Amino acid sequence: MITLDFVYVLAGLTFALFAVLGLADRSNPKRLGNGLFWGLLALSMLGGDYLGDFGNGLLVLALVAIAGTGQIGRAPGGEVAAEVQAERATKYGNFLLLVALIIPAVALIGTFLFKEVAGLADPKQATLISLALGVLIALAVGMVRLKPPPLLPLQQGRRLLDSVGWAAILPQMLASLGAVFALAGVGDVVGGLIGTAIPQGSLFGAVLAFGLGMALFTMVMGNAFAAFPVMLAAVGMPLLIKQYGGDPAVVAAIGMLAGFCGTLMTPMAANFNLVPAALLELKNPYGVIKAQIGTAVPLLAVNILFIWLFAF
Amino acid sequence: MLVLIGIIIIIAGFLLRFNPLLVIMASALATGLAAGLDLTAIVAAFGKAFNDTRYVSIIWIVLPVIGLLEAYGLQQHARTVIGRMKGATLGRLLTSYLLLRQGMAAVGLTSVAGHAQTVRPLVAPMAEAAAEAANPGLSDDQREEVKAHAAATDNIGLFFGEDIFLAIGSILLMKGVLEGYGYQIEPLHFSLWAIPTAIAAFLIHGFRLRRLDRRMAAKTEAGA
Numbered sequence: 001m002i003t004l005d006f007v008y009v010l011a012g013l014t015f016a017l018f019a020v021l022g023l024a025d026r027s028n029p030k031r032l033g034n035g036l037f038w039g040l041l042a043l044s045m046l047g048g049d050y051l052g053d054f055g056n057g058l059l060v061l062a063l064v065a066i067a068g069t070g071q072i073g074r075a076p077g078g079e080v081a082a083e084v085q086a087e088r089a090t091k092y093g094n095f096l097l098l099v100a101l102i103i104p105a106v107a108l109i110g111t112f113l114f115k116e117v118a119g120l121a122d123p124k125q126a127t128l129i130s131l132a133l134g135v136l137i138a139l140a141v142g143m144v145r146l147k148p149p150p151l152l153p154l155q156q157g158r159r160l161l162d163s164v165g166w167a168a169i170l171p172q173m174l175a176s177l178g179a180v181f182a183l184a185g186v187g188d189v190v191g192g193l194i195g196t197a198i199p200q201g202s203l204f205g206a207v208l209a210f211g212l213g214m215a216l217f218t219m220v221m222g223n224a225f226a227a228f229p230v231m232l233a234a235v236g237m238p239l240l241i242k243q244y245g246g247d248p249a250v251v252a253a254i255g256m257l258a259g260f261c262g263t264l265m266t267p268m269a270a271n272f273n274l275v276p277a278a279l280l281e282l283k284n285p286y287g288v289i290k291a292q293i294g295t296a297v298p299l300l301a302v303n304i305l306f307i308w309l310f311a312f
Numbered sequence: 313m314l315v316l317i318g319i320i321i322i323i324a325g326f327l328l329r330f331n332p333l334l335v336i337m338a339s340a341l342a343t344g345l346a347a348g349l350d351l352t353a354i355v356a357a358f359g360k361a362f363n364d365t366r367y368v369s370i371i372w373i374v375l376p377v378i379g380l381l382e383a384y385g386l387q388q389h390a391r392t393v394i395g396r397m398k399g400a401t402l403g404r405l406l407t408s409y410l411l412l413r414q415g416m417a418a419v420g421l422t423s424v425a426g427h428a429q430t431v432r433p434l435v436a437p438m439a440e441a442a443a444e445a446a447n448p449g450l451s452d453d454q455r456e457e458v459k460a461h462a463a464a465t466d467n468i469g470l471f472f473g474e475d476i477f478l479a480i481g482s483i484l485l486m487k488g489v490l491e492g493y494g495y496q497i498e499p500l501h502f503s504l505w506a507i508p509t510a511i512a513a514f515l516i517h518g519f520r521l522r523r524l525d526r527r528m529a530a531k532t533e534a535g536a
Contacts, residue, residue: 004367011370041369048363054352057359061337068334080383089385089392096386103374104419107478111500127499128367131374131479138377146384156379161372166333171481172368173336175488177318179361180340180354182492184315184347220323225482229489237493248495252486253475253505260471264464268326276427276463280436282456291457291464295517299472302512310505 002121007132012045018158021151025075033071034162037063041169060176067166074162078155092146099142106134167271171225178229190217190234198235203244204308210235211304214255215262222268224259231255246311254307261300264292318343367484387430402442402458403525406465407518409435413469414510418476426470427463436462443528454528461524465517472513475506 015038022028023035040063048056066072089096110130114121121129139153161168194213199205213235217227236255240246263269267286277288284290318339325335337358344354378386413425425431439462444450450458474480478499486502 007370007373008366011366011373014373014376044363045366045370048366051359051363053356053360053363055359056363057355057357060359060362061355064333064337068331068337070331082388085383085385086388087385088383089388092384093389093392096381096384096389099377100381100386100421101419103377104421104477107420111478111498124496124498127478128370128484132370135373135377139380142377142380146380148380148383152383153376153380156383157376158379160375160379160382164372166331168372169369170332171485172362172365173333175365175368175485176358176361177336177340178489179364180343180357181315181318183357184318184343184349186315186318186343189313189315190319220319222326225485226322228482228485232489248490248493249497249501250505252490252497253483253502254509256482256486256502257472257475257506257509260475263471264467272467276431276466277460279427279432280459280463282460284456284460287456287460288463288467291460292467294520295464295468295513298516299509299513302516303509306508306512310508 001119002129004122004125004128007125007128008045008048010132010136012042012047014154014157015039015042015045017154018042018161021154021158022162027077028073028075028162030071030073031075033066034073037066037072037166038161040066060173063166063169072162072165074159074165078159080156095145099138102138102141103131103134106137107131110134170223174221174223174226175229178226181230182233186230188234190230194234198239203312206235206239206244207308207311208304210240210251210255211258211300211307214259215265215300218259218262219266219268222263222266222270224256224263227259227262228252228256231259240307240311244312246307250311251307254303254310258300258303258307261296261303264296265289314346315343317346365485365488367488368481371479371481371484401446401525402439402528403521405442406435406439406461406521406524409462410465410469410514410517410521413466414473414514417470417473418510420474420477420479422470422474422477422480425466427466431463431466435466446525446529450528457524458528461521465521468513468517472506472510476503476510478503 019035019039019042022038023031025031028034040059044059051059107127107130110133111126114126114130115123194209198209210231213231214227217231218224221227236251240251241248263272267274267289273289274285277285321339321342322335325338340358341354416425436459439458440455443458475482483499483502487497487499490497
């Protein structure tokens with residue numbers, strides 16, 4: 001039976017190959033840092049369960065030290081020339097879209113299949129396992145038809161990952177920070193503060209506090225990922241799910257989207273809001289945020305209404 | 313109350329533009345110390361959480377496939393597909409892009425389009441051209457507004473499409489956090505509950521794009 005461990009091994013091997021190729025890239029002055037960073041991430045994927053909690057903590061400290069002191073970076077160039085890409089695009093056109101669609105298609109089919117047919121794969125992790133299988137199938141189909149140099153997918157994948165850089169582990173880091181916040185009782189304190197603002201016994205008041213809290217806390221943190229565990233611990237879990245019996249899938253899914261409305265309104269989400277303003281050479285660095293507020297505010301109201309309507 | 317120091321560190325750290333990974337680590341250490349934990353316990357707690365949430369980062373295994381397809385012109389082809397939708401007004405153009413972006417994000421194709429890949433080289437110039445066709449005397453401020461809306465439309469399409477995809481980071485995070493409370497929920501449930509908001513986002517932003525279109529047209533008549 002295929003389990004999540006298979007996916008971790010696949011991810012570990014991918015990161016390990018990225019690390020080796022990164023180390024070998026003499027055009028990159030930061031190749032040592034890159035090799036170490038992705039190598040440590042490979043170690044985490046492959047052997048995280050054997051390192052112990054403190055060992056994993058040291059691994060994270062090393063990742064932070066490497067990235068925090070500016071030791072990782074991407075080498076200039078490496079992309080296929082635009083003219084070559086354009087020429088190939090006219091030749092392969094829709095085949096490329098088709099291969100790109102294999103991954104989500106296999107993820108979707110596998111999710112259903114692995115639940116219906118017992119014993120093939122861990123049904124609890126059906127989607128992630130199917131996603132990994134989709135990647136392998138798409139890669140195989142693409143390699144057979146396009147016949148690229150064997151290392152091309154890994155080299156191009158590494159180039160893409162290097163341009164994402166340390167931000168690649170930002171979501172995982174924020175999820176871990178959420179766990180430390182939970183341990184320290186931050187959610188209880190924030191929840192206590194918000195709790196004093198919620199009228200007692202008012203279901204709509206609790207929903208309103210949850211939705212607004214998600215948006216505001218996301219604006220502060222710049223990322224709904226960080227706000228979610230805190231607001232769930234503070235209001236979502238104790239009040240909406242436990243006390244009022246709300247559907248946890250609805251509370252979580254739409255609560256997260258209420259947070260996304262906050263992302264549209266904060267300079268903290270620099271890659272979405274400030275980078276494009278610079279890229280488009282706008283005079284006002286907050287021009288994109290200004291354009292988004294008119295959609296974000298009514299959509300936040302709709303999300304709060306949706307939680308109230310659908311979760312109870 | 314003291315444990316809220318972590319939140320203050322996050323805000324200050326981001327405002328002062330320190331590396332976010334350093335800021336997160338500092339916030340975790342300060343929060344743990346404020347809660348009376350010792351240093352090794354904090355490092356261990358963070359390490360355990362990092363190991364338990366590894367699935368959040370496995371999404372990067374798709375990069376070799378994306379890299380391969382892009383080397384063979386996937387982005388160019390996607391641009392051709394978008395380019396076929398010209399002859400539209402500013403409002404229709406951006407609304408079509410919104411729909412396309414939401415649709416692609418919903419099947420997990422989040423990085424086929426984006427600010428660098430499609431907005432700057434394609435959507436913003438096309439939007440500007442469409443606005444100019446309706447109003448030849450487009451002012452600099454109007455030009456800015458049109459370009460800002462091109463970027464805004466990309467973000468809104470991405471944010472309110474991606475959560476329909478089963479294996480996006482935020483869904484995996486929700487699954488992980490709820491599992492910690494003893495709720496086993498399949499990613500598909502979160503995906504389905506992202507659909508009503510996706511429709512609402514399309515309607516609200518589409519309505520605003522229509523008004524943007526009209527505002528530009530109205531100014532044409534006033535200026536003429």
